[in-house]
Amino acid sequence: MAGNVDALFIFLLIVSGMMTLLIFTAVVYFAARYRNRKGVLAEQIEGSIPLELTWTIIPFGVFLVIFFWGAVVYFHSRTPPRDAAEVYVVAKQWMWKLEHAEGQREINELHVPVGRDVKLIMSSQDVIHSFFVPAFRMKQDVVPGRYTVAWFRATKAGTYHLFCTQYCGSQHSGMIGDIVVQEPAQYEAWMNGGSTGPLSATGEKLFSELGCVTCHRMDSGGRGPSLQGVFGKPVTLADGRTVTADENYLRQCILDPGAQRVKGFQPIMPTFQGLVSEEQVNALVAYVKSLAQPGAAGAATRTAAVTAPDGARAAGSQGQ
Amino acid sequence: MAKTTVQPVERENYLNKHYGIGSWLFTTDHKRIALLYLLSITFFFFIGGFYALLIRLELLTPAGDIVLADTYNKLFTMHGQVMVFFFLIPSIPAVLGNFLIPMMVGAKDLAFPRINLLSWYIYIIAGAMMMHCMLTGGVDTGWTFYTPFSTAFSNTKVIEAGLAIFVAGFSSILTGLNFVVTIHRMRAPGMTWGRLPLFVWAHYATSIIQILGTPVIAITLVLVVAERALHLGIFDPKLGGDPLLFQHLFWFYSHPAVYIMILPSMGVVTEIIACFSRKRIFGYTFVALSSIAIAVFGFLVWAHHMFVAGISVYAALIFSLLSYAVAVPSAIKVFNWTATLYKGSIRYDAPMLYAFGFLGLFTMGGLTGLFLAALGIDMHVHDTYFVIAHFHYIMVGGALMGYLGGMHFWWPKITGKLYPEGWARLAALIVFLGFNLTFFPQFILGYLGMPRRMYAYPPEFQVLNVLSTAGATVLGVGYLLPMIYFLWSMRYGKPAADNPWNAAGLEWKTQSPPTTFNFDQEPVVTWEAYNYDELDARQPQEAHVVG
Numbered sequence: 020m021a022g023n024v025d026a027l028f029i030f031l032l033i034v035s036g037m038m039t040l041l042i043f044t045a046v047v048y049f050a051a052r053y054r055n056r057k058g059v060l061a062e063q064i065e066g067s068i069p070l071e072l073t074w075t076i077i078p079f080g081v082f083l084v085i086f087f088w089g090a091v092v093y094f095h096s097r098t099p100p101r102d103a104a105e106v107y108v109v110a111k112q113w114m115w116k117l118e119h120a121e122g123q124r125e126i127n128e129l130h131v132p133v134g135r136d137v138k139l140i141m142s143s144q145d146v147i148h149s150f151f152v153p154a155f156r157m158k159q160d161v162v163p164g165r166y167t168v169a170w171f172r173a174t175k176a177g178t179y180h181l182f183c184t185q186y187c188g189s190q191h192s193g194m195i196g197d198i199v200v201q202e203p204a205q206y207e208a209w210m211n212g213g214s215t216g217p218l219s220a221t222g223e224k225l226f227s228e229l230g231c232v233t234c235h236r237m238d239s240g241g242r243g244p245s246l247q248g249v250f251g252k253p254v255t256l257a258d259g260r261t262v263t264a265d266e267n268y269l270r271q272c273i274l275d276p277g278a279q280r281v282k283g284f285q286p287i288m289p290t291f292q293g294l295v296s297e298e299q300v301n302a303l304v305a306y307v308k309s310l311a312q313p314g315a316a317g318a319a320t321r322t323a324a325v326t327a328p329d330g331a332r333a334a335g336s337q338g339q
Numbered sequence: 340m341a342k343t344t345v346q347p348v349e350r351e352n353y354l355n356k357h358y359g360i361g362s363w364l365f366t367t368d369h370k371r372i373a374l375l376y377l378l379s380i381t382f383f384f385f386i387g388g389f390y391a392l393l394i395r396l397e398l399l400t401p402a403g404d405i406v407l408a409d410t411y412n413k414l415f416t417m418h419g420q421v422m423v424f425f426f427l428i429p430s431i432p433a434v435l436g437n438f439l440i441p442m443m444v445g446a447k448d449l450a451f452p453r454i455n456l457l458s459w460y461i462y463i464i465a466g467a468m469m470m471h472c473m474l475t476g477g478v479d480t481g482w483t484f485y486t487p488f489s490t491a492f493s494n495t496k497v498i499e500a501g502l503a504i505f506v507a508g509f510s511s512i513l514t515g516l517n518f519v520v521t522i523h524r525m526r527a528p529g530m531t532w533g534r535l536p537l538f539v540w541a542h543y544a545t546s547i548i549q550i551l552g553t554p555v556i557a558i559t560l561v562l563v564v565a566e567r568a569l570h571l572g573i574f575d576p577k578l579g580g581d582p583l584l585f586q587h588l589f590w591f592y593s594h595p596a597v598y599i600m601i602l603p604s605m606g607v608v609t610e611i612i613a614c615f616s617r618k619r620i621f622g623y624t625f626v627a628l629s630s631i632a633i634a635v636f637g638f639l640v641w642a643h644h645m646f647v648a649g650i651s652v653y654a655a656l657i658f659s660l661l662s663y664a665v666a667v668p669s670a671i672k673v674f675n676w677t678a679t680l681y682k683g684s685i686r687y688d689a690p691m692l693y694a695f696g697f698l699g700l701f702t703m704g705g706l707t708g709l710f711l712a713a714l715g716i717d718m719h720v721h722d723t724y725f726v727i728a729h730f731h732y733i734m735v736g737g738a739l740m741g742y743l744g745g746m747h748f749w750w751p752k753i754t755g756k757l758y759p760e761g762w763a764r765l766a767a768l769i770v771f772l773g774f775n776l777t778f779f780p781q782f783i784l785g786y787l788g789m790p791r792r793m794y795a796y797p798p799e800f801q802v803l804n805v806l807s808t809a810g811a812t813v814l815g816v817g818y819l820l821p822m823i824y825f826l827w828s829m830r831y832g833k834p835a836a837d838n839p840w841n842a843a844g845l846e847w848k849t850q851s852p853p854t855t856f857n858f859d860q861e862p863v864v865t866w867e868a869y870n871y872d873e874l875d876a877r878q879p880q881e882a883h884v885v886g
Contacts, residue, residue: 035706049680062682066622082663092715146488153788164576184722184790
């Protein structure tokens with residue numbers, strides 16, 4: 020990714036360097052060649068339509084090339100690969116909280132393996148922050164009230180800066196961290212220490228504890244729509260529109276259920292705004308996403324076995 | 340002075356016709372109001388400059404050591420707010436535009452002289468509010484007031500600062516309104532649109548932006564105040580609002596506001612280049628219309644400030660494309676200025692040095708804008724020092740160079756005195772070098788990844804920051820110099836002729852300083868703009884010796 024951005028950057032340096040050289044040479048040459056001399060008057064020139072057209076059309080053509088190239092690079096960086104490993108990022112004044120789909124939690128530090136696509140699903144607890152890793156040429160604002168998504172693939176082991184680039188208050192410049200890129204073997208070793216179980220399992224416990232499961236049953240007989248296999252699929256809404264059930268849609272359904280209600284169901288779901296933390300929303304979303312994967316039905320049957328204290332532990336830690 | 344029209348006894352002019360503080364505070368003379376503005380914006384320029392100096396001092400070392408983090412946050416916030424809203428936006432329009440536009444179109448005054456005075460009082464009220472805000476604690480939101488930080492999290496005087504800028508906006512709107520009506524209705528006989536100096540065209544375009552854009556920032560700030568004070572849910576998602584809505588509204592004004600700052604400067608530079616090349620501007624019509632094109636396209640590019648803010652990919656594509664469209668008229672101007680030099684008879688007086696400086700810095704500022712408009716580059720350099728460097732090249736390198744060039748060019752007309760030419764050339768050189776030393780390293784810092792608004796930073800960025808701070812010191816000297824020799828010249832400067840540069844334009848047909856009503860009788864224009872061939876044929880060479 021860094022390579023794509025740098026290539027375009029170098030191209031732009033060359034183009035703008037040539038333009039600068041052209042203009043500066045002309046200015047300096049004219050200024051010297053036509054400097055005021057006694058008895059020599061300026062020669063009046065009215066202008067020239069062909070010249071005006073030339074320096075309108077050629078720059079615009081060059082601009083279009085830059086535009087398309089920039090758009091391609093941007094598109095690539097905004098489209099996470101389907102099989103990317105997922106990390107949920109919660110930003111708050113003034114720290115980064117990161118939770119791997121596998122369940123590892125980190126603060127101001129993110130471990131990733133070399134060569135793996137990593138998708139970041141980010142939300143903010145308070146103000147707008149921005150997740151910036153200069154080495155990966157990657158940046159995305161983290162906005163309260165919604166998910167924003169970014170992705171990267173690290174190509175070289177090492178430790179890289181993580182900055183917050185959206186001013187966020189007193190300790191904005193202290194909201195920094197490290198991206199620790201490890202060789203796969205080392206990463207595996209790191210992963211094996213201290214997990215609390217996959218994020219989707221945490222979500223599954225919450226799903227039961229919060230009572231979601233009573234309406235959103237696995238069969239289609241519940242008062243709410245079944246969430247089996249729903250992620251990533253189109254959903255027909257009560258007002259006739261069709262939306263894709265992505266992370267942001269699931270998030271909104273939890274926090275503002277009335278906004279995009281599924282067709283055929285009554286508006287009876289209460290809002291969970293203020294009742295669940297950002298991390299809990301992430302866990303619930305991760306759980307619903309896991310239901311869209313093969314073998315999800317097996318996970319669902321275990322739901323009943325979850326006990327409340329377990330759920331409370333998962334839900335309570337790291338909140339706020 | 341080879342050619343002098345100075346009388347032994349000082350002639351009656353707008354400065355000596357009336358004396359006393361009342362004759363200034365209740366004046367409706369556009370020239371006196373321009374000087375009131377000059378005094379006020381210079382005051383704010385040095386306040387904003389003082390903040391900049393403290394910022395650069397803090398950034399000399401990686402650790403946060405000179406001021407507290409909260410103080411630093413207030414410094415860059417207030418530096419931005421003071422410089423943008425209380426210096427740059429009024430600078431050229433309210434001082435040079437106010438002084439010159441009536442004379443350039445051949446009128447006695449602006450269309451609404453009392454509204455002109457009112458606009459200054461509004462500015463002063465806003466300035467007093469801003470000063471009060473800053474002296475009683477200040478504000479720390481960044482000049483951008485991003486929500487929900489500004490509405491729900493900042494513990495500083497957001498409401499006061501917001502209202503001060505809200506009030507200042509009305510001053511800007513009234514100035515713009517006055518210019519538009521003056522340019523439409525007050526032109527002397529024969530002063531057709533095609534004969535207007537390009538300075539006037541540039542101000543016409545600027546005024547359109549002021550009138551159409553400023554109300555949007557005004558209502559946006561009112562909404563911020565409403566959310567902060569009354570908890571109306573507009574921008575804060577916890578209250579059901581949308582934080583990106585704020586950014587759309589804010590940049591809908593604040594991007595065009597960049598053109599409020601740069602267009603007048605382009606107008607100044609056009610006049611200077613024509614005069615010191617002794618030529619009609621190459622492609623007059625294209626330069627004039629490119630100002631209007633900038634004003635129109637300028638309203639359609641605001642979301643290029645939001646490429647990584649969470650807007651849709653398709654919106655980003657459209658705004659990126661439109662941003663390249665707005666770059667074209669700027670490029671047209673640069674090419675036409677360059678072409679004007681061709682076969683000219685070029686002189687290097689101080690105003691021309693500033694104009695050359697403008698050309699260099701604006702070109703670099705404009706070209707780095709191409710980097711930022713490229714979506715793929717912006718997601719890396721957005722909100723880093725690359726952006727800081729880019730907009731300082733435009734707003735300080737461009738706008739401020741033009742402002743200083745204009746002050747030097749018209750100073751003899753404004754005061755009737757000549758400044759010391761040697762010092763003026765030296766100052767132009769110092770400003771140019773100091774500026775580049777300050778801001779060029781910031782492009783590199785940005786690409787290396789140093790975020791903006793950082794109080795403390797990783798040590799690997801220190802060398803470039805030290806260079807930048809050193810440059811800021813040089814730049815500070817460069818700005819103090821003109822202040823000193825301008826003041827000196829008011830008392831000790833040689834008297835200026837009515838037209839010391841032998842320049843075209845009706846303002847040079849008045850005496851220096853002009854009389855209260857500018858012209859003894861209404862001028863009738865029978866010549867085209869920039870008729871330097873006629874001027875030089877009549878007075879070959881002799882008026883060129885100045886200072």
